[in-house]
Amino acid sequence: xxxxxxxxxxxxxxxxxxxxxxxxxxxxxxxxxxxxxxxxxxxxxxxxxxxxxxxxxxxxxxxxxxxxxxxxxxxxxxxxxxxxxxxxxxxxxxxxxxxxxxxxxxxxxxxxxxxxxxxxxxxxxxxxxxxxxxxxxxxxxxxxxxxxxxxxxxxxxxxxxxxxxxxxxxxxxx
Amino acid sequence: xxxxxxxxxxxxxxxxxxxxxxxxxxxxxxxxxxxxxxxxxxxxxxxxxxxxxxxxxxxxxxxxxxxxxxxxxxxxxxxxxxxxxxxxxxxxxxxxxxxxxx
Numbered sequence: 001x002x003x004x005x006x007x008x009x010x011x012x013x014x015x016x017x018x019x020x021x022x023x024x025x026x027x028x029x030x031x032x033x034x035x036x037x038x039x040x041x042x043x044x045x046x047x048x049x050x051x052x053x054x055x056x057x058x059x060x061x062x063x064x065x066x067x068x069x070x071x072x073x074x075x076x077x078x079x080x081x082x083x084x085x086x087x088x089x090x091x092x093x094x095x096x097x098x099x100x101x102x103x104x105x106x107x108x109x110x111x112x113x114x115x116x117x118x119x120x121x122x123x124x125x126x127x128x129x130x131x132x133x134x135x136x137x138x139x140x141x142x143x144x145x146x147x148x149x150x151x152x153x154x155x156x157x158x159x160x161x162x163x164x165x166x167x168x169x170x171x172x173x174x
Numbered sequence: 175x176x177x178x179x180x181x182x183x184x185x186x187x188x189x190x191x192x193x194x195x196x197x198x199x200x201x202x203x204x205x206x207x208x209x210x211x212x213x214x215x216x217x218x219x220x221x222x223x224x225x226x227x228x229x230x231x232x233x234x235x236x237x238x239x240x241x242x243x244x245x246x247x248x249x250x251x252x253x254x255x256x257x258x259x260x261x262x263x264x265x266x267x268x269x270x271x272x273x274x275x276x
Contacts, residue, residue, distance in 0.1 A: 020193060032213070059212075103188060121227075143241045
């Protein structure tokens with residue numbers, strides 16, 4: 001369990017580094033899928049198999065397939081045409097320093113808290129989560145449903161294909 | 175070896191979150207910005223699951239389900255916006271859009 005946790009965490013961090021430093025969109029999508037599956041393995045190692053299965057099914061299965069479809073539909077190429085702007089040190093130094101300062105602050109805060117709790121890998125089954133969700137948290141489930149409906153309407157409205165410019169003023173009955 | 179300290183799980187979540195934040199700030203392509211946002215949401219979900227397993231309570235994983243719902247909604251709207259951006263500007267670079275000054 002411990003070995004699985006640390007190895008999967010290492011794989012997740014390395015895959016995320018590969019994601020943010022690569023230039024090919026398809027490679028970045030594959031790196032992100034590897035990172036998500038590694039986080040799902042972390043969930044399995046922590047004793048949350050329902051969350052791990054959901055991570056694989058919903059994140060790596062549904063959301064990343066959406067990303068792959070869009071990359072394929074737009075036929076994106078690697079940004080190799082010009083000198084990549086973000087490879088210059090003056091460009092990536094500032095954001096990296098900011099993120100590093102945030103990382104150091106958060107790690108100091110966490111290690112200063114002395115929670116002293118250990119995760120012993122006791123299973124939390126899907127039954128417990130379902131009883132929580134459809135018992136006291138029912139209103140939150142309905143709010144999530146409203147959010148998904150709003151996202152569906154927004155995506156289908158925003159993502160529609162524009163009419164060609166010549167046809168826009170022709171045959172206007174409005 | 176008697177279990178994983180909770181701090182290690184939280185530190186893993188913090189490292190993933192910082193990497194996502196760095197990617198969000200230093201990439202200019204909208205596809206990479208959206209993927210960095212996914213990484214950050216995923217790190218927040220990891221922190222919820224770590225808390226849930228440390229206290230042996232299922233509420234954290236219910237919250238994880240809601241984070242996944244939010245990530246799905248964000249990805250669908252963001253990808254629709256990205257398709258629209260590509261149709262108008264023939265590019266995904268975000269600095270192309272900065273000529274729009276309201």
